[in-house]
């Protein structure tokens with residue numbers, strides 16, 4: 159098994175659970191695989207496909223996913239094809255013939271087609287196994303329910319001797335059980351991989367205004383020039399606006415959302431996959447069909463509605479195992495909007511609960527990875543050291559007086575104020591709302607003048623999280639003081655708040671300081687994780703390798719990451735192989751790529767040795 163892994167995929171070692179899963183499948187048993195995005199699910203059914211006689215039939219929900227997988231397999235000289243509407247009739251005819259003659263090791267197919275062919279072509283084939291990719295699509299409980307998936311359970315009865323493996327990155331327990339049931343799996347063994355992705359850094363920025371967010375994003379991207387990333391926005395309009403902002407700053411960026419014509423969407427996706435446009439501002443419609451392994455960062459412009467979707471989205475960064483960065487912007491406005499959506503949704507309780515957990519992540523004052531992992535039912539015994547809380551533990555102070563000021567403001571307005579007016583009241587600004595209701599005559603008017611409005615917003619968020627106040631979403635988002643809040647208001651309890659870190663934002667406006675801060679940050683990074691790019695020469699070699707990869711990819715009309723992953727390029731930089739044998743020993747270079755690409759890469763590397 160290990161030899162085949164090296165020969166075809168170029169990898170030296172199995173990732174956790176891969177070996178066990180492969181063994182189980184090749185024994186002809188049904189299997190349910192839960193692994194995070196980027197965990198290495200494909201190998202789990204592709205290697206059995208190579209080991210077993212016949213053709214593996216892989217059901218996949220998206221054309222682009224199928225195409226990507228087939229290209230990656232072919233690039234490793236594995237006989238694979240996708241039967242789909244993107245091919246013309248002749249192509250599909252040829253694929254059918256190949257299937258009947260048993261010439262393919264893997265056949266990718268859509269759920270509709272697999273059912274349509276079940277009593278036809280599939281009967282004439284020797285099928286080694288069925289793999290149901292993105293299996294959560296079968297469940298109404300999952301977040302991507304697809305009606306086309308519901309009939310797939312009949313495959314189990316129609317082909318009783320063929321093992322079925324279902325794979326998904328959705329860990330939800332309800333969904334998991336539903337998948338096994340709907341697919342009629344026979345005593346399936348569940349393989350649950352760890353959902354930890356230690357190479358992804360986690361970062362949350364709170365209370366940025368739109369302008370501040372835009373500025374921060376521009377700088378973030380400029381500091382990582384040329385690297386691929388996605389900015390997820392809540393609305394279609396926001397994706398277009400942000401893309402324009404980035405373009406004005408000289409960044410090669412574009413947008414993507416479901417409101418665009420299909421052709422334009424496909425082109426955008428292609429440009430991203432082929433490294434022609436590094437940055438895409440997108441709604442969540444973007445990404446499910448993307449296997450691009452060298453996405454280096456994912457930014458959330460707005461708060462996502464659940465940890466489930468958040469994790470799926472950030473999971474698109476760093477699939478190749480190299481560091482990936484994630485950044486979430488969190489604001490009160492987003493929270494209020496999402497709460498409202500949740501209230502109005504069909505599954506109110508579930509959606510509110512999901513949002514609460516997301517909020518917990520965004521507001522956490524303990525290691526954020528612990529929150530994520532505990533959501534997926536994993537206990538972690540240590541802080542991760544790769545999230546903003548770990549790197550920069552929050553400072554706390556006695557905020558009792560501050561809380562009392564805010565809460566007494568709410569009480570004096572008889573629970574008829576929202577956030578904005580309350581802040582006006584505390585800050586002593588005579589807004590229309592304030593004067594209309596005569597709030598300027600209250601004792602609390604102006605008691606919080608010394609604190610900027612946006613800091614008040616932040617503190618109020620904290621009070622919300624601490625449970626001192628709540629928002630009446632069904633009553634104009636007015637604020638209410640809770641029982642716990644009263645305890646503080648009447649001096650029976652003290653309140654601890656977290657100081658607001660303004661440093662980051664000030665740095666945005668102050669280049670010199672920022673560069674200095676960046677250097678210390680980098681120094682720290684290098685200490686914990688030596689990256690190979692530490693000398694100029696290496697950097698030049700990396701760029702040269704990247705250019706060669708792009709050239710080869712263009713010649714073959716393939717995405718660059720299919721020719722070679724970023725990780726392989728880094729390893730080439732580090733080890734600088736100058737013989738074919740040494741080139742073949744690089745993790746990620748299989749036999750076929752060794753012969754095919756070796757000579758050109760070696761020639762290039764020799765110039766640097």
Ligand code: ADP
Nearest residue numbers: 169171172173195196197198199200201451477
């Ligand atoms: P998933 O489908 O779970 O999101 P993939 O199957 O696309 O993940 O794998 C993610 C990345 O990890 C791919 O680049 C893949 O080639 C790589 N990979 C898979 N198995 C191994 C392994 N044993 N060693 C090194 N890399 C691996």
Ligand code: ZN
Nearest residue numbers: 525542545548
């Ligand atoms: Zn941490």
